[in-house]
Amino acid sequence: MNFVNYTYDFHIHTALSPCAEEEMTPNNIVNMAVLNGLDLIAVTDHNSAKNLPAVFACAQTKPLVLIPGIEVESAEEVHISCLFPQVESALEMGQLVERHLLPMKNNKEVLGSQYLFDAEDNIIGEEERMLLFSTDLPVEEVFAAARSLGGCAWFSHVDRDSYSVLPILGALPAGLATGVVEATDSPYGREFVSSRKDLKNKEVLYSSDCHRLKDMSRGTNVISLSEERNQLTAETVINWIKEKDMR
Numbered sequence: 083m084n085f086v087n088y089t090y091d092f093h094i095h096t097a098l099s100p101c102a103e104e105e106m107t108p109n110n111i112v113n114m115a116v117l118n119g120l121d122l123i124a125v126t127d128h129n130s131a132k133n134l135p136a137v138f139a140c141a142q143t144k145p146l147v148l149i150p151g152i153e154v155e156s157a158e159e160v161h162i163s164c165l166f167p168q169v170e171s172a173l174e175m176g177q178l179v180e181r182h183l184l185p186m187k188n189n190k191e192v193l194g195s196q197y198l199f200d201a202e203d204n205i206i207g208e209e210e211r212m213l214l215f216s217t218d219l220p221v222e223e224v225f226a227a228a229r230s231l232g233g234c235a236w237f238s239h240v241d242r243d244s245y246s247v248l249p250i251l252g253a254l255p256a257g258l259a260t261g262v263v264e265a266t267d268s269p270y271g272r273e274f275v276s277s278r279k280d281l282k283n284k285e286v287l288y289s290s291d292c293h294r295l296k297d298m299s300r301g302t303n304v305i306s307l308s309e310e311r312n313q314l315t316a317e318t319v320i321n322w323i324k325e326k327d328m329r
């Protein structure tokens with residue numbers, strides 16, 4: 083079987099995330115990804131999927147595959163990247179997450195605005211609910227919800243000191259299939275991963291967690307898939323991740 087290397091960045095925020103820069107519009111993200119030589123990107127805003135339809139429309143016009151995602155914050159304040167084969171299933175996950183978020187209003191003067199875009203980068207509204215907050219869903223329930231909607235989930239930025247599974251829970255939870263984890267695309271992220279015995283058998287995906295364009299990965303991280311370039315879809319990638327998760 084022939085394998086093809088695909089470059090990726092599976093952790094990118096739009097300006098719907100209050101901590102992201104206003105330059106993180108659908109077209110800017112997609113164009114920067116193409117400039118950086120990325121084949122695959124996942125857009126994962128905090129606790130919301132609402133900008134995915136616009137990003138998907140932009141990505142469709144480029145040699146780029148968008149994996150629709152959400153970065154969910156669990157009840158324990160652990161960040162979990164949830165990725166889906168279609169925008170619709172990500173939106174469904176977004177609705178579930180919304181039902182489990184405290185109904186607090188965003189304070190945009192303090193935290194930043196939460197912009198909703200159309201595919202031409204027009205601001206079509208602002209999310210009123212504060213997205214930078216934990217849900218009341220325990221880690222296990224976040225994974226279960228993503229998987230029941232046909233998606234996959236992994237712990238985000240495991241090398242970080244905050245909002246990260248290892249400092250908060252002390253270890254990867256036993257009994258949860260976590261064949262894949264994410265570390266930040268940085269020398270520290272790599273060093274951290276090689277220092278941890280419990281990550282030895284994991285498939286580690288290095289992503290930028292970028293909140294501004296200049297931090298997006300530069301196309302140096304790859305996954306190898308048997309799929310031909312013209313056949314590549316988000317679903318192919320999700321299936322590859324699911325296989326790794328079962329190990």
Ligand SMILES: [Zn+2]
Nearest residue numbers: 153161238245
């Ligand atoms: Zn995070």
Ligand SMILES: [Zn+2]
Nearest residue numbers: 093095153291
């Ligand atoms: Zn993030």
